[in-house]
Amino acid sequence: MTINHTLFIPLFILAGLTFVYSCYQRLQLVAVGSGEERFDNPAARLAGTFAYAFGQKRVLARPYGVNHFFLFWAFMFLLVANVAFLLEGLFPGVSLSALPAPLYHALELIFDLVSLVALASVAVAFVRRLFFPPAYLENDYTKARSGEALLILAMIAVLMLAFFILNGARIALGAEGSWQPISAIFAGLLAGNAPATLGSVASGAWWVHAVMLLVFLNLLPRSKHMHILTAIPNCYFRSLEKPNVQPRETFEKGARYGVNQVEQFTWKDLFDSLTCTECGRCQDLCPAHNTGKPLNPRRIVHDIKQNLLDNGEALKASHHGATPLIGNGGEGSITEEALWSCTTCGACLSVCPVLIEHMPKIVKMRRYLVEEKAKFPEELLNLFENMEQRSNPWGIAPSERSKWSTQLGDRSFKAGETEYLFFVGCAGAFDSRNKHVTVALATLLDKAGVTWGILGKDEKCCGDSVRRLGNEFVFDTMARENVAMFKERGVTKIVTQCPHCFSTLKNDYRQYGLEVEVLHHSQLIAQLVRDGKLKATKATQLGKVVFHDSCYLGRHNDTFDAPRQVITAATGKAPGEFGRNRESAFCCGAGGGRMWMEEQTGTRINLERVKEALQQKPDTLCVSCPYCMTMLEDGLKDEGADGVRVRDIAELMAESLRADG
Amino acid sequence: MLVISCIKQVPDTTQVKIDPVTNTLVREGIPFIINPYDTHALEESLNLKDRFGLRAVALSMGPPNTEATLRKAAALGVDEAILLSDRAFGGADTLSTSKVISAAIERLNDQEEVGIVFCGKQTIDGDTAQVGPGIATRLGYTQLTLVDRIESLDLVKKRIRVRRKLEGRHEIVEAPLPVMITVVRELNRPRYPTVPMRLMALETEIKVWDNSVLKLDANTVGLKGSPTWVSKIFSPERDKGEIIGDGINDPVGTANLLIDKMLDKDLLAV
Numbered sequence: 001m002t003i004n005h006t007l008f009i010p011l012f013i014l015a016g017l018t019f020v021y022s023c024y025q026r027l028q029l030v031a032v033g034s035g036e037e038r039f040d041n042p043a044a045r046l047a048g049t050f051a052y053a054f055g056q057k058r059v060l061a062r063p064y065g066v067n068h069f070f071l072f073w074a075f076m077f078l079l080v081a082n083v084a085f086l087l088e089g090l091f092p093g094v095s096l097s098a099l100p101a102p103l104y105h106a107l108e109l110i111f112d113l114v115s116l117v118a119l120a121s122v123a124v125a126f127v128r129r130l131f132f133p134p135a136y137l138e139n140d141y142t143k144a145r146s147g148e149a150l151l152i153l154a155m156i157a158v159l160m161l162a163f164f165i166l167n168g169a170r171i172a173l174g175a176e177g178s179w180q181p182i183s184a185i186f187a188g189l190l191a192g193n194a195p196a197t198l199g200s201v202a203s204g205a206w207w208v209h210a211v212m213l214l215v216f217l218n219l220l221p222r223s224k225h226m227h228i229l230t231a232i233p234n235c236y237f238r239s240l241e242k243p244n245v246q247p248r249e250t251f252e253k254g255a256r257y258g259v260n261q262v263e264q265f266t267w268k269d270l271f272d273s274l275t276c277t278e279c280g281r282c283q284d285l286c287p288a289h290n291t292g293k294p295l296n297p298r299r300i301v302h303d304i305k306q307n308l309l310d311n312g313e314a315l316k317a318s319h320h321g322a323t324p325l326i327g328n329g330g331e332g333s334i335t336e337e338a339l340w341s342c343t344t345c346g347a348c349l350s351v352c353p354v355l356i357e358h359m360p361k362i363v364k365m366r367r368y369l370v371e372e373k374a375k376f377p378e379e380l381l382n383l384f385e386n387m388e389q390r391s392n393p394w395g396i397a398p399s400e401r402s403k404w405s406t407q408l409g410d411r412s413f414k415a416g417e418t419e420y421l422f423f424v425g426c427a428g429a430f431d432s433r434n435k436h437v438t439v440a441l442a443t444l445l446d447k448a449g450v451t452w453g454i455l456g457k458d459e460k461c462c463g464d465s466v467r468r469l470g471n472e473f474v475f476d477t478m479a480r481e482n483v484a485m486f487k488e489r490g491v492t493k494i495v496t497q498c499p500h501c502f503s504t505l506k507n508d509y510r511q512y513g514l515e516v517e518v519l520h521h522s523q524l525i526a527q528l529v530r531d532g533k534l535k536a537t538k539a540t541q542l543g544k545v546v547f548h549d550s551c552y553l554g555r556h557n558d559t560f561d562a563p564r565q566v567i568t569a570a571t572g573k574a575p576g577e578f579g580r581n582r583e584s585a586f587c588c589g590a591g592g593g594r595m596w597m598e599e600q601t602g603t604r605i606n607l608e609r610v611k612e613a614l615q616q617k618p619d620t621l622c623v624s625c626p627y628c629m630t631m632l633e634d635g636l637k638d639e640g641a642d643g644v645r646v647r648d649i650a651e652l653m654a655e656s657l658r659a660d661g
Numbered sequence: 662m663l664v665i666s667c668i669k670q671v672p673d674t675t676q677v678k679i680d681p682v683t684n685t686l687v688r689e690g691i692p693f694i695i696n697p698y699d700t701h702a703l704e705e706s707l708n709l710k711d712r713f714g715l716r717a718v719a720l721s722m723g724p725p726n727t728e729a730t731l732r733k734a735a736a737l738g739v740d741e742a743i744l745l746s747d748r749a750f751g752g753a754d755t756l757s758t759s760k761v762i763s764a765a766i767e768r769l770n771d772q773e774e775v776g777i778v779f780c781g782k783q784t785i786d787g788d789t790a791q792v793g794p795g796i797a798t799r800l801g802y803t804q805l806t807l808v809d810r811i812e813s814l815d816l817v818k819k820r821i822r823v824r825r826k827l828e829g830r831h832e833i834v835e836a837p838l839p840v841m842i843t844v845v846r847e848l849n850r851p852r853y854p855t856v857p858m859r860l861m862a863l864e865t866e867i868k869v870w871d872n873s874v875l876k877l878d879a880n881t882v883g884l885k886g887s888p889t890w891v892s893k894i895f896s897p898e899r900d901k902g903e904i905i906g907d908g909i910n911d912p913v914g915t916a917n918l919l920i921d922k923m924l925d926k927d928l929l930a931v
Contacts, residue, residue, distance in 0.1 A: 253864075257856050371856040381853055389673065389694055397673075473856045 003203075008089045008210060015214035022221035023229065026274055029308050032315045033267035036247075038237040045236050048355075053235040058353040062281070064134075065353075067124050074118035075228070081111040081163075082213060089210060108179040112167070116182045119160040122153050129153070135284075145224065145278060152225050155216050162209035165190075169202035227277040231354045234275040237268055238355040242507045244346055244556045246363050249472045258367025258470060260324045262307045263315055265361065272356040273305035282348035282358060285580075287587040288341040292602020294329065295341035297348040297358040304361065306332035326365055339365050340377055343605065344468045344592030345551040350583050366470025380469065383596045388474055391460040392426040393596060402456035404428075404435045408442060413453030415490030420445070420452040420524075423505065425498040426461050427626030433633065434497075434626040440654035441497050441521050447657060448533040450524075452495065458485065464500040464552075467508065469593035483512040493517045495524050497650065499552035499625045500591075506557070520553055522563040522624050522649055529569040536570050536656035543619025545652070547575035548609070548632065549585035550625035563624045566649045570656040576616050578609075586612065590627035610635030614644070621646045662776040662816065663769060664715040666706040666739070667762055667796070668699040670723050670730040671786040679896055695730050698781025701844045704851040705811065706779050707738050713816060715776065716740045718769060722750060722761055728867050736854035736862035743769075747871035752884030755787070759795025761882055764875045766800060775839050777821065782807055782843045790843070797841035805840055809847040 051057045056072055059065040087094045096104055129149060133142075168186025171177035173195060177184040190198060220228055249257060259265055280298055288295040307325050308315075310332050314322045327333035339362055348358040369375045386395030401424070405411050413421045422445070428438040445452050463478035482505075486494075496502040499520055506518035519527075528534045547567055553559045560582045567575040580586045589605030599605065610632060613621055621636070621644060623629050633646045647655075672691045695703070703719060710717040719734040721727050722745040731742035745765050753761065766775055778800075780793035790806075797804035809826040812833060822835040826845050854862070872879065880886060905922065906915030923929045 251856065251860060253857075253860055374853040374855045376853075378850065381850070384853060389692065399678075473859065 003089055003092075003206060005089065005092055011210075011214065012086065012090060015218060019217045019221070022218065025312075026221050026226070028316060029312050030267050030270045030274065032263045032308075033265050033270040034263070036266035036268050038239075038268050041240060044240055045238070048238055049232060049236045052238070052353075052355060053232040056353070058351065058355070061351070061353075064128065067121050067128075070117050071121040071125075074114045074121065077110055077114040078118065080107075081114075085209070085213070089206075105179040109181075111163075112180040112182050115160045115163050119157060122157045122160070125153055126150070126157075142278070142280060148223055152216075152219070152223065155212055155219075159209060159212050159216070162205045162212065166202055166205035166209060169198045169205060173198050173202065224276065224278050227275050227354060230271065230275040231277070234271060234354050234356070237271065239357055242503075242556060243349050243357050243360055244344060244503070244552075245507045245511070246360055246467060246472070248511050249367070249476070251473060251476065257371035257472070258369070259361070259364040260326050260368040260372070261320065262304060262311055262325055263320065264368075265304065265364070269304070269357070269361055269364075270308055272361075273301050273308060275354050276301045276305065276356055277354065278302065279353065281351045281353065282356075285347035285351050285584060285586075287343055287345055287347070287589060287605045287608070290586075291605050291608055293338070293341035294335055294601065295338040295362075300334060300338070300358055300361060301356055303332050303334050326368065334365065336369060336375070337601070339369065340597065341601075342592050343551070343587045343589060343594045345587035346555045347551075347584070347587070350555050363468060363470055366468075367472055368470075370470040371473055376469070377597050379597050380593070383469075383593070384466065384471055384474065387461060387463070387466055387471075387478070391478065392430060393461070393465065394426070394430055396430050398457045398460075401429045401459055402454060404438050405442070405454065405456075411442075411452070411454055413455055413489060413491070415492075418451045418453035419493060420450060420519075421486070421489070421491045421494045422452040422454050423462075423494050423496045423501055424454055424459060425496060425501040425626065427630075428497050429459070431626060431630070434629060434648075437497055437626070437629070437648040437650050440648065441495075441525075441650040443654050444525060444528070444534060444650060444657070445495075448528040450528070450533075455485070455489070460485075462501045462504040464504045464508075465593040465596060467504070468591070479509060479512045483509055483514045486514060486516065491516055493519070495519045495521055497521045497626070497648070499550040499557070500627070503552045503556050520557075520559060520562070520624070522553065522566055523559060525650065525653055526562040526565040526569075529566065534569070534653065534657070536653065537572075542571060542647070542652065542655070544617065545571055545575045545620045545622050546578065546613060546616045546618040547581075547622045548578060548588070548613065548628055549581055550623065550628050551585065551587050551591050553624055554585055555583060563622075563649050566653055567622055570649075570652040575622060576618060578612055578616065580612065588625075588628040588631035590631050595627050595630070604635070604638075606631035606635035607638060610639050610641070614639065614641055618644055620644070620652075622649060622652055623647070624649050662715050663718055663773050664706045664709045664776060665718045665720055665766060665769065665778045666699070666703040666734070667778065667780045667793070668703055668719055668721050668730060668734060669696045669781075669784050670694070670721060670727045671696045671784055674785050679894055693726070693730065695733060696781050696784045696786075698783060698785075698844065698846065700781075700851045701846055701848050702779035702781050702842075703734055703737065703739070704849045705842075705844060706777075707852065708849060709777065709811075709814065710738065710740070713814060716773065718743065720745065720762060720765055722746070722753075722758060724751070725869075731867045732862045732865065733854070735865040735867070736859045737852055738858065741868070742865065743868045743870055745870050745875070747875075747883075749872045749877075749879045749883045752887065752890075753882065754887035754889045755789050755791035755795055756888060757882045757886035759792050759799060760886065761875065761877065762792070763796050763799040764877055765870060766796065768870075768875065776816075776819075777839065778802065778841045780841065780843045782845050793841055793843040800839070800841070802839045802841045803836040804843075805834055805836060806843045807845055808842050809845050811848075 056069045059068050084096045096107060164183050164186045167180055167183035168190050171184055171187035172190045177187055190201065220226055256264065278298060282297040283289045286297050307323065311322050325334055326336060329335035342359060342362045344359050346359060383393055386393055390396065390398055424438055427434040460478060460482055463475040467475040494505055494516060496505065502518060502520040545567055547564060564575055586609050587605060588609055621632050623632060623646060629646055629648060636644050670693045673694045677691055706717045709715050717739045718741045719731055719739040720743050721731055725746055727744055731744055735742050743765065745761055750761055766778060769775060778796060783790035794804055805823050807825050807827065808823045810824040812822040812824055814821045819838040820835060821838060821840055822833065823842065825832040825834060826847060906918045908915045
């Protein structure tokens, strides 16, 4: 068989140029985004790239991901095979067979086996997509895109089959076949044909492979399979910060706030949108989507991409997108209700195989609505005003903040005398149910001999809710005031009982120069138990204890074990678990400022979580967050499950100490 | 045409305590807010600005730190913010306050016709509800109190029709401009400032008119011009309650005891 170079070379140049042009067009669109530093710390970035891209860490988190793992690595090897294939087509006489024999045979064997792996993976994917689609792929959004997915799968299958037929025909024509066992099977099937026929089969298969390869290449930048090109760099450029820490804004005349035009996103936000493979894992875990809200993180990313493509020409010409992002919810447009539905629980962030940052984009669009338009659900007006006037969500007088501690005498924080600043938080100071948790924690700290003090009426809200709701202007003021006060009072260690205070003080305030030790009470109590400063006998009256992960403690701060250790210490056995737990835990519904908003669309998130809890037949639901406490208690009441109590880990520990007598 | 909102800076009363010894308000460290009813007056002036293109002016009488309240009004969108401040105005009761504000409105009217003056129905510190009507009387404006809806405004015929919220009923009233309207909270939902407007408000000029501008007889304003003054502030004493019966072990008997007690005190109509 001979290759018609004169026909292939121009074809290749044409296909190559269109491919490069398509990629260039897409990258030009990415470049309309604003600047963002994602080039620092190359060592950490490379390490992450190996883990997430080459190691397929997140992909493998689901059983079916193993199929993609095989396909990914098959593609890695076949990349070499196909470069060789193209070179063979471009330069007469060039062939891998010129390599030293052992190396050549090794490559032949690898390519042959890997092609079989790819073919098998494609077959599995076909069967799954057609006959066993998982629930999260069963919706109109996915169905509308299934054609493209099946087309790509079919093309890969054709490429592999063409490869085997080509090599099979070559072997049948007398080429050495002992290092290509699969192709040898195809050779067996072709055996007995005349050499001329075999020659035609070989050329035919070569051309099918060549044309399919060039078409495939050109389809990539125009489809969701763009991820084949962008996923690896997207992993490299991932956020090295906690992604729930939103970037600061500068408040000066003439500045714009938040995002409503696609070009107001950063280049990385736009690159994310081109990287989405539409796998649907984010939507599968999203509490808003699961309870019938109009938010679907996958749609958010898709709509950003669609808006970018729709406005592409206008953007390149004038740097101003024609159609805004926030609108009626058609393709390329996102509704306000979808944006307000997010609980910022971070499930989408933690599950995305290519490390797309969905939730921060939602907060950026909320910022536009709040800061540029003062447009938000009306319940939030009270919240914002209470925060600005009295620095707590309920608008209660700050002088009430230390009321819970009146029985304990003066417990003011004094630098040098008290080790920890006990940052009580608004819920811990004002909410009657959560005040019990505050007292329980104070008792535990006293028992363990830890010295602590509070700021009393001078304590201000940490600003978590206003930041997640997009009211960065108010958050900025609160953060500055708090950080200045911590510095002025000489605070070096802080303990909080609220994961939202914890995460905000620990992560967000770093942007304001606060570098002190911040502990969530679960961490401190677990530490005191380890050090033998707190000892409990079993508190048997608590029955079966099931632990609910707080998003801001668990997913956002990787603290999964500390609260479980406290429960184990308090009850003598490990807590029961929800079906969805740890990284996959389902939000209580109160994060991201949702605590202060009505939930009118769909079913209620807290009820969904409570129903899930009741499947475990618990006697006690254990929480580590004031919001979770409120949401689960309310949910249990609505479900009529009066026999089930909700306890914070601090209360559990305190009760077990009392059981000690 | 001008639409004026009169706003007052008041101590955040949820945080105000009365000193039991001196019987005066403990104001130290207490933050100030815009009188809540006045936020609705301000909002309605901005609504009319948006709908009819009127020029919105916010007026406030108070000490120099009242400037902060006027800046908030500027951040919400008023075209002009004027502070009426002079040592001579200090210690004013409702009579002399309405005199100063009326003088300021007359002065504004000299430059551009005043159509509507909005006031909150009352303040949460003084609770008199007298300043708005005082202004209307001095200026000879029609006064429309307790308004919860603007039904219509005709700038050609210079007539306004409003709905008043009265006990158990509403009243639709029409009047010729200029009018002084006091508003209740149901009238509207105050807006929230955008960040660009907040930043702009930081640079807005807050005009200060003192008595050299208004030229009022110093004996008729401030403390000197006030026929009333607060002689004492105190918290009303309340009788301590009592626990009667045993509700846990004898709920029916306890309920009967309670009913008898209420009948004794004539609290139940039989």
